[in-house]
Amino acid sequence: MRNYILVINPGSTSTKVAIFKGTENLKQKNLLHSAEEISKFEKIADQYEYRKQSILSWLNEEGISTKEIAAVVGRGGLLKPMPGGTYKVTDALVKDSQIGIQGEHASNLGAIIAKSIADEEGIEAFIVDPVAVDEFEDISRISGLPELPRRSLVHALNIKAVSRRIAKKMNKNIEDVNFVVAHLGGGISVAAVKGGRIIDTNNANEGGPFSPERAGGLPVGDIIKLSYSGQYTYKELKKKIIGKAGLVGYLGTNDARDVEKMIENGDEKAKLIFEAMCYQIGKDIGSYAASLCGKVDRIILTGGLAHSKRLCEYIKSMVDFIAPVEIVAGEDEMQSLSEGAYRVITGEEKAKIYEEEVKA
Numbered sequence: 528m529r530n531y532i533l534v535i536n537p538g539s540t541s542t543k544v545a546i547f548k549g550t551e552n553l554k555q556k557n558l559l560h561s562a563e564e565i566s567k568f569e570k571i572a573d574q575y576e577y578r579k580q581s582i583l584s585w586l587n588e589e590g591i592s593t594k595e596i597a598a599v600v601g602r603g604g605l606l607k608p609m610p611g612g613t614y615k616v617t618d619a620l621v622k623d624s625q626i627g628i629q630g631e632h633a634s635n636l637g638a639i640i641a642k643s644i645a646d647e648e649g650i651e652a653f654i655v656d657p658v659a660v661d662e663f664e665d666i667s668r669i670s671g672l673p674e675l676p677r678r679s680l681v682h683a684l685n686i687k688a689v690s691r692r693i694a695k696k697m698n699k700n701i702e703d704v705n706f707v708v709a710h711l712g713g714g715i716s717v718a719a720v721k722g723g724r725i726i727d728t729n730n731a732n733e734g735g736p737f738s739p740e741r742a743g744g745l746p747v748g749d750i751i752k753l754s755y756s757g758q759y760t761y762k763e764l765k766k767k768i769i770g771k772a773g774l775v776g777y778l779g780t781n782d783a784r785d786v787e788k789m790i791e792n793g794d795e796k797a798k799l800i801f802e803a804m805c806y807q808i809g810k811d812i813g814s815y816a817a818s819l820c821g822k823v824d825r826i827i828l829t830g831g832l833a834h835s836k837r838l839c840e841y842i843k844s845m846v847d848f849i850a851p852v853e854i855v856a857g858e859d860e861m862q863s864l865s866e867g868a869y870r871v872i873t874g875e876e877k878a879k880i881y882e883e884e885v886k887a
């Protein structure tokens with residue numbers, strides 16, 4: 528009897544897996560991948576077989592047969608720019624995930640692994656609100672250099688889920704409310720969400736505030752100089768900006784809890800850097816409030832960093848003149864993935880087809 532939905536959420540150092548029955552989370556595990564293990568692979572897509580086997584072993588340990596799974600749902604990656612929603616994983620979607628059409632990121636593995644497990648069982652695979660969700664208004668795409676348009680690469684899954692949750696709490700339809708949502712995790716997205724659509728955001732990999740691991744927006748002239756300095760290869764500089772910058776670059780840790788301990792022990796540098804991160808987040812919230820012409824019903828702080836009282840208080844003191852601030856600490860990605868698949872399985876929503884939705 529096929530009763531379960533298998534949920535797969537690949538991150539840079541772990542793969543979160545869960546088994547849902549309907550919308551109830553029955554079992555969840557964070558399968559950790561050591562830096563040593565991951566570094567053996569040249570490209571992210573090469574990790575496919577290794578991560579798939581970890582998932583199958585976990586199912587085995589839990590005594591769950593793949594014959595009990597009705598559908599598989601994965602986090603969607605850096606595909607072609609696409610509208611939000613639940614998508615059936617087609618061959619074209621898998622191909623673009625393998626290529627990493629907008630870049631390399633662990634989320635590209637979600638669709639690849641989901642489809643492979645689903646195909647072996649003759650069932651369907653889905654992704655929900657992938658990182659490549661693009662609902663930008665035309666004006667948001669203009670960067671100042673015609674060759675380099677601004678791109679929407681964003682924590683769409685959690686941003687849309689918390690937006691739905693807060694709209695419900697306000698007894699409002701999502702179409703009738705505007706939010707500025709800051710997803711504050713390993714990467715940071717600050718987004719203007721107008722009636723449920725993400726109409727503008729920073730690129731969470733390459734712009735916006737600096738984050739626990741990422742540099743965020745950098746002075747353009749200086750980064751060109753650094754690129755040609757001979758100090759770094761292309762790969763080294765990319766890795767530095769995405770994984771060895773932000774809190775890691777200044778303080779040697781990506782764990783905000785460690786930084787808070789340093790501050791409590793009187794470390795002035797740690798205080799300055801932590802507050803600079805909060806300050807940059809606050810400034811971007813103000814900027815996206817302006818994108819919404821100040822018509823902001825709520826500011827929402829979410830992601831792992833939103834567990835930090837110090838961080839939330841700092842940002843609140845900067846932005847609560849704009850709108851009331853809601854804190855949704857952590858993220859609801861596994862639940863949101865399962866719900867996206869469930870809405871399709873139960874016929875409440877029709878799965879979108881990638882090839883029909885994306886521009887050629």
Ligand SMILES: Nc1ncnc2c1ncn2[C@@H]1O[C@H](COP(=O)(O)OP(=O)(O)O)[C@@H](O)[C@H]1O
Pocket residue numbers: 538711712713714739781782783784785830831832833834835857858
């Ligand atoms: N209770 C907490 N207090 C302060 N910071 C926290 C807490 N829990 C998690 N964090 C921080 O949140 C960040 C990770 O956020 P998370 O949303 O889990 O990221 P990702 O899913 O992108 O890896 C880390 O810097 C971590 O230290």
Ligand SMILES: CCCC(=O)OP(=O)(O)O
Pocket residue numbers: 538539632658680681682712713714715731732
């Ligand atoms: C590339 C945007 C998505 C992102 O940054 O995700 P993580 O924070 O999970 O790396």
